[in-house]
Amino acid sequence: MARRLPTVSDVARAAGVSRQTVSNVLNTPEIVREATRERVRAVVAELGYRPHASARRLRTQRSSTIAVRLDPFAGGISGAVLDRFLHALTERAEAKGLRVLLYTARDAADEIRQFTRLVDGSDVDAFVLASTSYGDPRTEWLIAHGQTFVTFGRPWGVADPEDLRHFWVDVDGRAGTRAATERLWADGARRIGFLGWPAGSGTGDDRRAGWAAAMADAGVPAGRLSRLSVEAEDTVTAGRTAMLALLAREPDADAVVAVSDTVALGALIATGGALPVIGFDNSPAAEAIGFSSIDQRLDEVAAAALELLDVVGRADSAGADGHRLIAPRVVMRAHSAALDLLR
Amino acid sequence: MARRLPTVSDVARAAGVSRQTVSNVLNTPEIVREATRERVRAVVAELGYRPHASARRLRTQRSSTIAVRLDPFAGGISGAVLDRFLHALTERAEAKGLRVLLYTARDAADEIRQFTRLVDGSDVDAFVLASTSYGDPRTEWLIAHGQTFVTFGRPWGVADPEDLRHFWVDVDGRAGTRAATERLWADGARRIGFLGWPAGSGTGDDRRAGWAAAMADAGVPAGRLSRLSVEAEDTVTAGRTAMLALLAREPDADAVVAVSDTVALGALIATGGALPVIGFDNSPAAEAIGFSSIDQRLDEVAAAALELLDVVGRADSAGADGHRLIAPRVVMRAHSAALDLLR
DNA sequence: ATGATGCTTTGGAACGATCAAATCAGCGGA
DNA sequence: TCCGCTGATTTGATCGTTCCAAAGCATCAT
Numbered sequence: 176m177a178r179r180l181p182t183v184s185d186v187a188r189a190a191g192v193s194r195q196t197v198s199n200v201l202n203t204p205e206i207v208r209e210a211t212r213e214r215v216r217a218v219v220a221e222l223g224y225r226p227h228a229s230a231r232r233l234r235t236q237r238s239s240t241i242a243v244r245l246d247p248f249a250g251g252i253s254g255a256v257l258d259r260f261l262h263a264l265t266e267r268a269e270a271k272g273l274r275v276l277l278y279t280a281r282d283a284a285d286e287i288r289q290f291t292r293l294v295d296g297s298d299v300d301a302f303v304l305a306s307t308s309y310g311d312p313r314t315e316w317l318i319a320h321g322q323t324f325v326t327f328g329r330p331w332g333v334a335d336p337e338d339l340r341h342f343w344v345d346v347d348g349r350a351g352t353r354a355a356t357e358r359l360w361a362d363g364a365r366r367i368g369f370l371g372w373p374a375g376s377g378t379g380d381d382r383r384a385g386w387a388a389a390m391a392d393a394g395v396p397a398g399r400l401s402r403l404s405v406e407a408e409d410t411v412t413a414g415r416t417a418m419l420a421l422l423a424r425e426p427d428a429d430a431v432v433a434v435s436d437t438v439a440l441g442a443l444i445a446t447g448g449a450l451p452v453i454g455f456d457n458s459p460a461a462e463a464i465g466f467s468s469i470d471q472r473l474d475e476v477a478a479a480a481l482e483l484l485d486v487v488g489r490a491d492s493a494g495a496d497g498h499r500l501i502a503p504r505v506v507m508r509a510h511s512a513a514l515d516l517l518r
Numbered sequence: 519m520a521r522r523l524p525t526v527s528d529v530a531r532a533a534g535v536s537r538q539t540v541s542n543v544l545n546t547p548e549i550v551r552e553a554t555r556e557r558v559r560a561v562v563a564e565l566g567y568r569p570h571a572s573a574r575r576l577r578t579q580r581s582s583t584i585a586v587r588l589d590p591f592a593g594g595i596s597g598a599v600l601d602r603f604l605h606a607l608t609e610r611a612e613a614k615g616l617r618v619l620l621y622t623a624r625d626a627a628d629e630i631r632q633f634t635r636l637v638d639g640s641d642v643d644a645f646v647l648a649s650t651s652y653g654d655p656r657t658e659w660l661i662a663h664g665q666t667f668v669t670f671g672r673p674w675g676v677a678d679p680e681d682l683r684h685f686w687v688d689v690d691g692r693a694g695t696r697a698a699t700e701r702l703w704a705d706g707a708r709r710i711g712f713l714g715w716p717a718g719s720g721t722g723d724d725r726r727a728g729w730a731a732a733m734a735d736a737g738v739p740a741g742r743l744s745r746l747s748v749e750a751e752d753t754v755t756a757g758r759t760a761m762l763a764l765l766a767r768e769p770d771a772d773a774v775v776a777v778s779d780t781v782a783l784g785a786l787i788a789t790g791g792a793l794p795v796i797g798f799d800n801s802p803a804a805e806a807i808g809f810s811s812i813d814q815r816l817d818e819v820a821a822a823a824l825e826l827l828d829v830v831g832r833a834d835s836a837g838a839d840g841h842r843l844i845a846p847r848v849v850m851r852a853h854s855a856a857l858d859l860l861r
Numbered sequence: 862a863t864g865a866t867g868c869t870t871t872g873g874a875a876c877g878a879t880c881a882a883a884t885c886a887g888c889g890g891a
Numbered sequence: 892t893c894c895g896c897t898g899a900t901t902t903g904a905t906c907g908t909t910c911c912a913a914a915g916c917a918t919c920a921t
Contacts, residue, residue, distance in 0.1 A: 180638060182907055193871050198909060208869065225638035229575035230907035233876050238572065240619075245605050258601040265588050265620045274641065275620040276583075277608045295523060295568035297877095298617065411806045437806060460803050463754045463780060525877055536901045541879060551899060573877035576906050640907095863921085871914070876907105884901070891894085 181222040190218040201226065232297065240274040241484065242299040244286065246306065256456055256471065257305055260327060263477035264303065271481060283312050290316060301484050303327065314341055325483045327476060329498075331377030342497040344479045348378055348455070351469040351503035352385030355432050355453040358505055360393055364430035364451065368421045369404045370414060370442055371434040382434050382455065403428065407438050414441020422446075436461045436468055457506050467507045475501045524565040533561040544569065575640065583617040584827065585642040587629065600648055603670060606820035607646065614824060626655045633659060644827050646670065657684055668826045670819060672841075674720030685840040687822045691721060691798070694812040694846035695728030698775050698796040701848055703736055707773035707794065711746045711764045713757060713785055714777040725777050725798065746771065750781050757784020765789070779804045779811055800849050810850045818844045 187194045192211060199207050200215040207215070218224075232238050243264065246257055265275045276299055280286035290313075293299045302324040304313060317324045318340050326343045352369075359367050369386040372379030383404065390400055402424055407417035414433065418441060421428055431452045433439035439454030443466055446452075454461055457470035479499040530537045535558060542550050543558040550558070561567075575581045586607065589600055608618045619642055623629035633656075636642045645667040647656060660667045661683050668685045695712075702710050712729040715722030726747065733743055745767055750760035757776065761784060764771055773794045776782035782797030786809055789795075797804055800813035822842040 180640075180907095183909090184907080194907095195872085195909080196870060199870090202909080206869075211869080223638070225635070227576070227907050228639035228641050229572040229581065230876090231909075232572035233570070233576050233878085234907080234909045236876075245608050261620075262588050262622065266622045269622060277604075277618040277620060279605065279609045279612060292568070295566070296571040297523070298571050411808075440806070460806075463783070463803075526879095527877080537877090538879080538902080539900060542900085545879080549899075554899080570877050573906090574879075576908085577877080577879045579906075864919105865921095866917105866919080868917085869915080871912105873911090873913105875910080878906090880903105880905080882901105882903085884899100886897105886899085888896085889894105890896105891892105 180227070181224045183224070183226070186215065186218050186222060186224050189222065190215045236297065238274075238298055238300050239272060240276050240299045241268060241301045241303055242276045242278055242289075242293050243303045244289075244305065245277045245279050256458070256473070260305065260473040260477060263474040264480065267474075267477045267481050273481070286313055287316050290320075290322070294320070294322060301325070303480055303484075323484060325480045327480060329377065342483045344476050344483060344499045344501065346471045346476060347500045347502050348382040349385035349388070350500075351455065351471075351505070352382045352432055352434075353389045354385075354503075355467075355469055355505045356386045356389035357393075358507065359430040359432070359451060359453065360389070362430075362451070366399075366403065366425060366428045367430045367432060368425065368428045369432050369434075370407050370417045370421065370438050371404060372409060372438075373406045379434055386432050407434075407441070409435055409437050411437055411441040411444070414438035415445040416441070418442040418445035436466075439466060439468065440464070453505065453507075461506075461508075465508050467505065470504045470506050472501055472503055523570070524567045526567070526569070529558065529561050529565060529567050532565065533558045579640065580643050581617075581641055582615060583619050583642045584611060584644045584646055585619045585621055585636050586646045587632075587648065588620045588622050589648065603648065603816040603820060606817040607823065610817075610820045610824050616824070629656055630659050633663075633665070637663070637665060644668070646823055646827075666827065668823045670823060672720065685826045687819050687826060687842045687844065689814045689819060690843045690845050691725040692728035692731070693843075694798065694814075694848070695725045695775055695777075696732045697728075697846075698810075698812055698848045699729045699732035700736075701850065702773040702775070702794060702796065703732070705773075705794070709742075709746065709768060709771045709773070711748065711768065711771045711774045712776075713748055713750050713760045713764065713774060713781045715752060715781075716749045722777055729775050750777075750784070752778055752780050754780055754784040754787070757781035758788040759784070761785040761788035779809075782809060782811070783807070796848065796850075804849075804851075808851050810848065813847045813849050815844055815846055 183194050183197050186197045190197065192215060196207060196211060197215055197219075200212050200219075204212055228239075243261060245261070261275075268275050276293070278289045278293065280289050290302070300323060302317060302322060303326075304324060305327045311330070314324070314326065314330065324342070326341070327345065329343055329345045330341055356367055367386070367390065369383055371383040374380060374383075387400055387404070390403070391397070395403075403421070405417040405421045405424075407413040414437060417438065418431065421431070422445075428450070430450055431439075431442050433442055433452060433454045436454035436456045436458040439452050440460060442450075442452050443464075452466055454466060454468040457468040461468040479501060483497065483499065526537050526540045529540045533540065535554060539550060539554065540558055540562075543555050543562075547555055571582075586604060588604070604618075611618050619636070621632045621636065623632050633645070643666060645660060645665060646669075647654075647667060648670040654673065657667070657669065657673065668687060670687055672686055672688045673684055699710055710729070710733065712726055714726040717723060717726075730743055730747070733746070734740070738746075746764070748760040748764045748767075750756040757780060760781065761774065764774070765788075771793070774782075774785050774796070776785055776795060776797045779797035779799045779801040782795050783803060785793075785795050786807075795809055797809060797811040800811040804811040822844060826840065826842065
């Protein structure tokens with residue numbers, strides 16, 4: 176095999192034009208006369224010509240590649256969220272002619288070392304980061320070094336979340352739990368509990384706020400609200416314990432919104448599936464076991480992230496806003512046979 | 519920012535040698551005199567020089583990049599297996615100075631289209647494929663086009679699995695279920711059932727064979743064996759149904775080995791956690807809920823895959839054998855609180 | 862006719878690295 | 892002394908693409 180691949184010169188010769196014209200047909204077709212354009216295109220198709228990616232990158236000094244960190248396996252039932260995001264991102268990126276390069280890192284310092292490696296080798300021209308933390312050194316490094324990047328996750332706790340040097344996409348957790356709560360209310364539930372993470376995590380607080388807002392709008396007094404909300408770490412057992420605590424405090428609770436599928440599963444086990452529970456993440460476990468959950472619409476998130484990178488890339492990004500909030504979707508599931516068996 | 523990156527010429531000038539010598543220090547240090555080598559290395563470190571990846575690729579016609587397909591999200595509890603493999607692979611690849619590029623494809627034809635795209639653009643110089651099927655057109659294409667690749671998964675049903683044009687790594691499912699069965703036997707179980715996929719899938723049959731072998735070795739007669747084995751599709755509900763069928767046929771079954779964690783979860787739900795069940799994949803769900811499972815040791819698999827690519831790359835690969843079977847490990851878990859609650 | 866105008870096309874150079882062949886220095890043997 | 896040999900280093904060419912400046916060439920107004 177190993178046939179020699181046709182080059183732009185081969186195409187040019189076969190089409191009776193110059194190299195540059197071929198290049199123009201590929202990159203800026205509008206400046207080439209129609210007849211020439213068609214002829215060149217025909218030859219390209221016939222020879223099966225494909226531009227040599229590395230040569231192009233060398234010349235243009237851009238790589239058309241975005242780097243994504245593949246996190247150390249997060250564990251837990253919802254661990255797959257990032258992987259699903261990654262999948263959606265890859266698919267969208269392909270459609271835009273972008274490559275997705277992976278890297279891993281043990282900690283932030285290690286990750287910054289990777290940044291230098293990838294940037295210095297001109298391997299990538301943008302980064303997509305997930306799960307940013309408070310005062311993240313990674314984003315600071317990227318900003319300081321003028322790198323293009325977008326994060327999946329708001330920069331919680333930063334003074335100016337609208338800072339245009341930091342582009343981000345996130346899921347509107349608040350809207351999600353709000354919608355879930357309203358859905359349960361519409362279905363007749365009146366004492367809807369919330370199992371959330373301990374206060375202090377931006378994401379967790381945001382999700383709790385959505386539930387609280389929906390309940391308040393429905394006229395539930397604040398005093399009752401605070402009794403209906405229980406905190407739990409993100410494990411199945413903690414979810415179970417929290418659910419039991421909730422029932423002890425409010426025996427007539429008639430539905431629950433949980434901050435994650437993991438916690439939701441704990442709640443389901445505690446009640447034997449007697450109460451409707453809506454989790455968060457729409458994880459494989461939720462699907463397999465058959466309970467309702469809030470879907471993050473990672474496909475939309477990925478699309479938005481790439482759109483933002485487009486914007487970042489262009490010089491005229493001054494006017495555009497640098498972030499997107501994606502509204503999640505509540506996926507209701509009838510209790511499955513498997514779930515009934517929990518009883 | 520956007521400082522100009524130092525090139526090999528800059529280093530050469532600063533070190534008072536020629537470009538080529540710098541290149542030699544980097545690629546074939548042994549042919550450079552010690553004193554020169556050290557001097558160049560010092561300058562490299564001082565200037566923070568890093569070779570421009572695309573330029574090198576253009577010249578050498580190799581990319582130091584391997585492509586991995588990110589499958590359309592498989593769904594189901596065990597869906598994360600591939601993602602974990604991917605993570606392990608990325609980590610190992612980094613250590614070897616390889617980049618990992620992702621791509622997606624809807625079907626085999628689409629995937630072959632991706633092959634051409636990646637190969638023609640000289641983007642990658644090896645492929646890692648997962649979950650190969652019988653008479654896989656993808657591997658045939660890769661062989662026909664002289665591409666370097668390794669598969670995670672045996673070429674089931676191929677005439678000569680030792681075919682040296684097809685390198686593969688796989689998990690020894692048979693050894694895994696065998697070990698699991700022996701473990702249960704050692705713990706006192708005597709009527710150990712097996713919940714497997716319908717006959718015909720190489721992987722599923724292999725896993726069943728391990729259980730059957732262990733049971734036969736322990737002296738269980740063939741007639742009883744066939745009654746202890748039940749088939750189930752890979753869903754929680756099918757697992758539950760199969761478990762009920764097994765119990766109807768053999769009411770005194772006292773333990774179960776399942777072909778996957780999904781099926782295992784169904785079995786657990788059916789029995790309320792009364793019988794010990796060992797699943798396969800050691801998925802997040804197994805960890806979260808707390809039941810035993812067979813771990814595929816994806817880290818080993820990834821390392822082996824990269825080793826094989828090394829071998830493939832070298833010309834002297836004639837002597838080496840072209841595959842690796844990784845023995846999985848049984849992870850026993852005490853019944854967790856969550857599991858007890860299933861009761 | 863002439864030159865200005867706008868659109869297409871062209872040849873040469875450059876991107877940053879490595880390959881292949883040439884050069885150079887040092888050394889032993891004839 | 893001169894030649895050949897070995898090992899270390901340098902020079903020139905090249906990979907495939909796009910950028911740049913300028914040339915070609917109709918068309919149109921002067």
